Amino acid sequence: xxxxxxxxxxxxxxxxxxxxxxxxxxxxxxxxxxxxxxxxxxxxxxxxxxxxxxxxxxxxxxxxxxxxxxxxxxxxxxxxxxxxxxxxxxxxxxxxxxxxxxxxxxxxxxxxxxxxxxxxxxxxxxxxxxxxxxxxxxxxxxxxxxxxxxxxxxxxxxxxxxxxxxxxxxxxxxxxxxxxxxxxxxxxxxxxxxxxxxxxxxxxxxxxxxxxxxxxxxxxxxxxxxxxxxxxxxxxxxxxxxxxxxxxxxxxxxxxxxxxxxxxxxxxxxxxxxxxxxxxxxxxxxxxxxxxxxxxxxxxxxxxxxxxxxxxxxxxxxxxxxxxxxxxxxxxxxxxxxxxxxxxxxxxx
Numbered sequence: 001x002x003x004x005x006x007x008x009x010x011x012x013x014x015x016x017x018x019x020x021x022x023x024x025x026x027x028x029x030x031x032x033x034x035x036x037x038x039x040x041x042x043x044x045x046x047x048x049x050x051x052x053x054x055x056x057x058x059x060x061x062x063x064x065x066x067x068x069x070x071x072x073x074x075x076x077x078x079x080x081x082x083x084x085x086x087x088x089x090x091x092x093x094x095x096x097x098x099x100x101x102x103x104x105x106x107x108x109x110x111x112x113x114x115x116x117x118x119x120x121x122x123x124x125x126x127x128x129x130x131x132x133x134x135x136x137x138x139x140x141x142x143x144x145x146x147x148x149x150x151x152x153x154x155x156x157x158x159x160x161x162x163x164x165x166x167x168x169x170x171x172x173x174x175x176x177x178x179x180x181x182x183x184x185x186x187x188x189x190x191x192x193x194x195x196x197x198x199x200x201x202x203x204x205x206x207x208x209x210x211x212x213x214x215x216x217x218x219x220x221x222x223x224x225x226x227x228x229x230x231x232x233x234x235x236x237x238x239x240x241x242x243x244x245x246x247x248x249x250x251x252x253x254x255x256x257x258x259x260x261x262x263x264x265x266x267x268x269x270x271x272x273x274x275x276x277x278x279x280x281x282x283x284x285x286x287x288x289x290x291x292x293x294x295x296x297x298x299x300x301x302x303x304x305x306x307x308x309x310x311x312x313x314x315x316x317x318x319x320x321x322x323x324x325x326x327x328x329x330x331x332x333x334x335x336x337x338x339x340x341x342x343x344x345x346x347x348x349x
Contacts, residue, residue, distance in 0.1 A: 063277040093200025121270040126262045147253035151204045154240040156197035159190035166227040166234035
């Protein structure tokens with residue numbers, strides 16, 4: 001997967017690098033055997049590699065922002081934060097989301113840009129959908145099973161490279177007054193080692209690997225599990241709490257209900273909305289280096305002036321690179337669920 005809105009970040013980088021510097025030495029970014037590589041050279045190579053894509057991305061983003069401003073709509077910080085919170089829960093919590101981003105070679109800021117861009121497109125695409133309270137309540141009743149908080153589990157883990165080490169640490173963990181968190185900090189090789197083995201609270205049906213899920217559901221609060229083998233790693237887990245499934249009231253679920261209600265009535269997908277906005281814009285490329293892009297956007301102008309009205313999707317109105325292609329209809333993109341690879345059958349002591 002390419003970095004979402006990576007080209008927009010390259011654009012910012014280019015702008016920063018291009019800031020004027022006084023003095024030759026300040027313009028140097030590296031030296032090879034005493035020969036300098038200048039900032040001007042670096043910017044020039046970056047523009048050769050990314051310039052056209054960056055420009056297309058910026059044009060697309062500006063077209064969306066202008067359309068949003070014209071419509072009088074605003075993306076609230078609360079809606080943005082809820083979308084990010086929902087995404088983290090979808091992939092399995094804070095730790096799992098960071099692991100997923102690392103696998104994609106992305107930062108959370110990169111992914112936030114994608115979510116923000118999609119939410120803006122959604123606002124534009126859904127701006128004419130009428131919503132009434134009775135309609136939402138009826139929709140909630142028809143889809144009530146959808147608005148339930150699943151059974152969740154809170155626990156800590158210690159991961160060790162050998163069974164012997166795991167057996168030894170477990171003996172210490174079950175002693176009276178033993179601190180599971182201190183043992184995790186001292187011995188665990190899991191990414192949660194620095195947090196005392198504490199994992200994010202997670203829906204039971206999303207907990208991977210299955211070996212840990214099966215063991216945790218059999219434990220009592222604060223009980224330490226037997227040693228469990230997962231692949232080539234040996235785990236010990238301590239249950240904190242199992243949170244039962246809960247049905248959300250209409251008031252608790254209202255924001256989600258409205259989002260689902262609108263999404264089902266959205267007639268045009270987000271990607272097509274972005275394409276249409278660019279096709280309907282008047283774009284003039286000033287720099288002759290990007291004359292080829294001007295021909296693309298001039299084609300959109302011809303389509304717009306031809307019988308039949310505004311330009312259609314699929315032409316130069318393509319979404320910014322790394323932005324919206326393949327995103328779900330009418331919603332912020334959702335990352336694949338972060339799950340551990342399949343592991344051998346659990347072995348317990």
